[in-house]
Amino acid sequence: MGIDLFLLNRGNAYDGLACLFGIRNSYGFRPLAEDRGFPDDASVELRAVFADYGGPHNVHGTIWLTWAELGTTDWQETNASGTRTRASAAGADTDWGRVWSVMHILSEIHGAENVRLVALTRA
Structure with missing residues (x-):
């Protein structure tokens, strides 16, 4: 089962995506996870969303x-500039917080x- 992130996070998600996953990381965070790929045990619903995005x-x-x-x-770890x-x-x-x-x-x-939390980013 999946919930679209943007139903819960209505703000600018990019700074969070940078610190969590390194996506658009102009902030200089050390990502918590990178390049893990699509989960092998993803649900049927998530596989459908992935296909709707155009797949790989x-x-x-x-x-x-x-x-x-x-x-x-x-959560107190800072970005590269310490700001x-x-x-x-x-x-x-x-x-x-809602997520x-x-x-x-x-x-x-x-x-x-x-x-x-699974993040799919379009090319």
Whole structure:
């Protein structure tokens, strides 16, 4: 099952995508995950979204993180210039907070390793 990120995050998601995945990373964050590819065990729904995006020919990259990984993240880590923390880019007090709330609730039901954020980026 999947939820479109933009239903939950109505703000500028790019600074968060930079610090999480290195996408459009002009901010200089060390990404938490890069180049993981499409999840082998993706749901039928996520596979359909991937196909609607044009599949591997039109998707620039696919990256994912589990709730368990996010739970061990140092949110006070700064970008390369030392001017922004992960928390300021994608922490609970940003538009990403709703995403984290949903993932937290789902992890209580399904387990932290079984809840993940998947980012598909168009070429």
